[in-house]
Amino acid sequence: MINIYSDEEIEIIKESGHITYMCHQYLKELLSPGVTTKYIDDEAGKFICEHGGIPSCLGYEGYPGNICISINDEVVHGIGSDDVILKEGDIVTLDICTLYKGYHSDSAWSYAIGKINKEKEHLMYHTEKALYVGLKELKAGVPLGNASARIEQYAKKHGLGVVRELVGHGVGHELHEAPDVPNYGKYNTGVMLKPGMVIAVEPMLTAGKRDVAMLDDDWTIVTQDGSPAAHFEHTVAIREDGYEILTGE
Numbered sequence: 001m002i003n004i005y006s007d008e009e010i011e012i013i014k015e016s017g018h019i020t021y022m023c024h025q026y027l028k029e030l031l032s033p034g035v036t037t038k039y040i041d042d043e044a045g046k047f048i049c050e051h052g053g054i055p056s057c058l059g060y061e062g063y064p065g066n067i068c069i070s071i072n073d074e075v076v077h078g079i080g081s082d083d084v085i086l087k088e089g090d091i092v093t094l095d096i097c098t099l100y101k102g103y104h105s106d107s108a109w110s111y112a113i114g115k116i117n118k119e120k121e122h123l124m125y126h127t128e129k130a131l132y133v134g135l136k137e138l139k140a141g142v143p144l145g146n147a148s149a150r151i152e153q154y155a156k157k158h159g160l161g162v163v164r165e166l167v168g169h170g171v172g173h174e175l176h177e178a179p180d181v182p183n184y185g186k187y188n189t190g191v192m193l194k195p196g197m198v199i200a201v202e203p204m205l206t207a208g209k210r211d212v213a214m215l216d217d218d219w220t221i222v223t224q225d226g227s228p229a230a231h232f233e234h235t236v237a238i239r240e241d242g243y244e245i246l247t248g249e
């Protein structure tokens with residue numbers, strides 16, 4: 001079942017999303033060579049709680065971090081660690097989820113540490129673009145597959161791998177709700193979008209092959225070929241005439 005949220009509920013998801021957004025703004029200033037990912041995770045937890053939220057990731061199916069912090073060939077679900085120290089040339093994805101007044105919001109963003117190489121630059125630039133290319137397809141009365149198809153088409157055009165094992169999702173009362181929002185698909189397929197649906201759109205693209213594997217920690221997902229991955233995600237509400245970003249300013 002796909003939840004339809006009222007305007008009042010969407011306002012609360014937007015408040016939740018604003019905490020998520022502000023947390024990104026706060027953390028991105030802390031990202032520099034020499035900083036551990038545990039420190040970033042600790043600061044994320046403090047920030048979300050100080051703003052009246054709860055880090056949704058913490059304890060989700062036993063996940064041990066406040067947020068997910070994934071570096072270079074890590075696609076998603078990297079766990080902050082005292083042993084992982086950021087260095088010049090890394091790309092790091094912060095995936096932040098907040099529960100506020102009973103509603104979740106979810107947004108991931110990839111950041112560069114200092115100067116990064118051309119391959120990573122290309123990957124980051126086009127993964128962010130792919131998010132907006134997908135979002136542009138969203139409005140009531142249109143099948144969800146159109147956004148998925150556009151993301152896949154855009155990624156392939158720029159030589160990027162589209163991870164298939166991980167998908168976007170509905171979000172609201174629960175962090176993960178129906179429907180799935182894949183980053184691949186066909187036009188004119190999938191559920192018909194309706195006003196009040198709230199979904200997280202999140203292209204996860206790689207600079208190499210699309211295949212992924214799980215590390216021994218049973219959380220971190222990496223590319224099999226070791227190529228870097230990027231991930232950009234917004235929570236959005238479906239409107240009559242388009243979409244509204246809920247994880248922004």
Ligand code: MF3
Nearest residue numbers: 057060063068077095097106
């Ligand atoms: N934003 C992540 C997702 O949509 C949430 C991960 S939950 C966690 O998959 F438990 F892995 F942190």
Ligand code: CO
Nearest residue numbers: 106200202233
């Ligand atoms: Co998500």
